[in-house]
Amino acid sequence: MNTERTQRGASNSLLAANVEKTVLSNGVRVLTDSVPHTHSATFAVWVGVGGRDEPAEIAGASHFLEHLLFQGTARRSAVDIAIAIDGVGGDMNAYTASEYTAFFARVPSSESDLAVDVLLDVVSHPGLAEDDVEGEREVILEELAAAEDDPEDLVGVRLFESLFPGHPLGREVLGTSSTVETIRRDQIAGFFEDWYQSHNLVVTGAGDVDHSVLVAAVEAAFPEHRAGSAPQRIAPNEQVESVLTETRSGELVHLAFGWRCGGVNDTDRFALALLNHVFGTGPSSRLFQQVREERGLTYSISSGVSQFSDAGALSVQCATSPSKAAQLIAVVTELVEDLCSVGITAEELSRAKRSIRGGVLLGIEDSGARGARLGISETLRGSVTPLDEHLGSIDAVTQEQVLAAAQRVLGSGTVLAAVGPASQGAEEGQLGTAIEGLEHLV
Numbered sequence: 001m002n003t004e005r006t007q008r009g010a011s012n013s014l015l016a017a018n019v020e021k022t023v024l025s026n027g028v029r030v031l032t033d034s035v036p037h038t039h040s041a042t043f044a045v046w047v048g049v050g051g052r053d054e055p056a057e058i059a060g061a062s063h064f065l066e067h068l069l070f071q072g073t074a075r076r077s078a079v080d081i082a083i084a085i086d087g088v089g090g091d092m093n094a095y096t097a098s099e100y101t102a103f104f105a106r107v108p109s110s111e112s113d114l115a116v117d118v119l120l121d122v123v124s125h126p127g128l129a130e131d132d133v134e135g136e137r138e139v140i141l142e143e144l145a146a147a148e149d150d151p152e153d154l155v156g157v158r159l160f161e162s163l164f165p166g167h168p169l170g171r172e173v174l175g176t177s178s179t180v181e182t183i184r185r186d187q188i189a190g191f192f193e194d195w196y197q198s199h200n201l202v203v204t205g206a207g208d209v210d211h212s213v214l215v216a217a218v219e220a221a222f223p224e225h226r227a228g229s230a231p232q233r234i235a236p237n238e239q240v241e242s243v244l245t246e247t248r249s250g251e252l253v254h255l256a257f258g259w260r261c262g263g264v265n266d267t268d269r270f271a272l273a274l275l276n277h278v279f280g281t282g283p284s285s286r287l288f289q290q291v292r293e294e295r296g297l298t299y300s301i302s303s304g305v306s307q308f309s310d311a312g313a314l315s316v317q318c319a320t321s322p323s324k325a326a327q328l329i330a331v332v333t334e335l336v337e338d339l340c341s342v343g344i345t346a347e348e349l350s351r352a353k354r355s356i357r358g359g360v361l362l363g364i365e366d367s368g369a370r371g372a373r374l375g376i377s378e379t380l381r382g383s384v385t386p387l388d389e390h391l392g393s394i395d396a397v398t399q400e401q402v403l404a405a406a407q408r409v410l411g412s413g414t415v416l417a418a419v420g421p422a423s424q425g426a427e428e429g430q431l432g433t434a435i436e437g438l439e440h441l442v
Helices: 061-071 078-086 109-124 130-149 151-163 177-182 185-195 211-221 269-280 286-293 322-341 346-363 367-381 387-395 399-412 431-436
Strands: 002-006 018-023 029-034 040-047 091-096 101-108 201-207 243-247 253-261 301-307 312-320 415-420
Touching: 018 211, 029 211, 029 367, 040 109, 040 367, 061 078, 061 091, 061 101, 061 109, 061 130, 061 185, 078 091, 078 109, 091 109, 101 109, 101 367, 109 201, 109 211, 130 151, 130 177, 130 185, 151 243, 151 253, 151 312, 151 415, 201 211, 201 367, 253 322, 253 399, 269 286, 269 301, 269 312, 269 322, 269 346, 269 387, 269 399, 286 301, 286 322, 312 322, 322 399, 322 415, 346 387, 346 399
Parallel strands: 029 201, 243 415
Antiparallel strands: 002 018, 018 029, 040 101, 040 201, 091 101, 253 312, 253 415, 301 312
């Protein structure tokens, strides 16, 4: 067992919280961020497998397991699990991403032992009963139907299908109706046996937590060691599909723009974070001010960055009436071209740095956010950057670096997904005309 401890100076009590990491002899990594003055604790198990790691015929297996693990263990029924956490005022949930699956519980710190016991029981000894598989199959099919019926969700799915065509990163983590309908209990159990093993697990605790107590609990929950390795992943190629449209009834056209970028270890990631902030994060961003405030082309528009181990994407999403789609696309195009040719101003860079710093400081007052920082960083990068070092990297970014990031990412070719009402012949302003207006970009 190997333990590391990082303690920063006391100039900022939030940034100086004790971060400890222990690698158990069985391979499980345990990380804690101790903030003793708080009254909450968040514990989580991060499994280093997600939607991109599934064979195509069982796409959605990780998400299926996310559901099944709450349906009971050898010691507890689904009702027992719910009552245990809800009965102390806590909450317990999970989510599935492309490269990991997370299970977490947040409780008053006085109930930490209970939360850890329930959480580790759920992940280490799920029942995976046949009846539960059939019950959750129906629930997940309803979830898929709801996502397909929501054009806002659907356009985001279609964008990633176009950004990563034929690659698992472009696949919806829920799976498809076909795979969810046909996946068998033994396939789900086999996926669990392959990947929910000690070498692929990260356990985190944040808030008023005791590192040594959590380490002991994890050792007891995972006493066996099985040799194994992380999922073997194939990076996506550079190919993208320029435009994807889908006809749906409704009053609005839902648009999603996307550009490929580097992954979680990319050298441009800090410059990209600042570019994204100026471009489309929050009400002071260029997208919000130019598209919504000045022209009234949409109710809401924003940008975001999704980064994986070997690839990533910068995306913009919004909705507008068909008559405004062409103008909205033109405005976004102009903003992209300006960022690629001129970059951002010194004032914008300074404001973005202050805003990101403020968001980090506000966010780390929550034990859940602290724990997520540990878990995601350790799972995807294999290490956790101290907060002061992370903020220092943001502060060090120059205008020239942001311009280079804009040219590299936004200049790489725009992908557009559009979901909305069909074009009515050649009528000006309809969806078909709007798509034609993007042709010079791609």
